[in-house]
Amino acid sequence: METNQTKPPMPSNHLALAIITTILCCLPAGIVSIVYASQVNTKYNAGDYEGAEKSSKNAKTWWIVALIVGLVIVIAYALFIFVFAGEAFLDAYNEEMQNYN
Numbered sequence: 001m002e003t004n005q006t007k008p009p010m011p012s013n014h015l016a017l018a019i020i021t022t023i024l025c026c027l028p029a030g031i032v033s034i035v036y037a038s039q040v041n042t043k044y045n046a047g048d049y050e051g052a053e054k055s056s057k058n059a060k061t062w063w064i065v066a067l068i069v070g071l072v073i074v075i076a077y078a079l080f081i082f083v084f085a086g087e088a089f090l091d092a093y094n095e096e097m098q099n100y101n
Helices: 015-024 027-045 049-100
Strands: none
Touching (some): 015 027, 027 049
């Protein structure tokens, strides 16, 4: 039994960012990120350093995917509102301004 064996540093589990992107951006991809993030500490403590590193990279990848998907949805929604409801909004605004004056 070797006593000089040193453990590599534990990789980041990205759990906080996984939870934030799940709540604010994209639920399905965020859940996948949370699952991978929860595996990091377990694998590291079991001695599976390579598996912990892989889970950490997967967690990071999935929270980034969740963030990007969330941003795309917000931008698409804003464009949809601007394109289809923009004219009606401006008409209502101008009418209200005329009534105010």
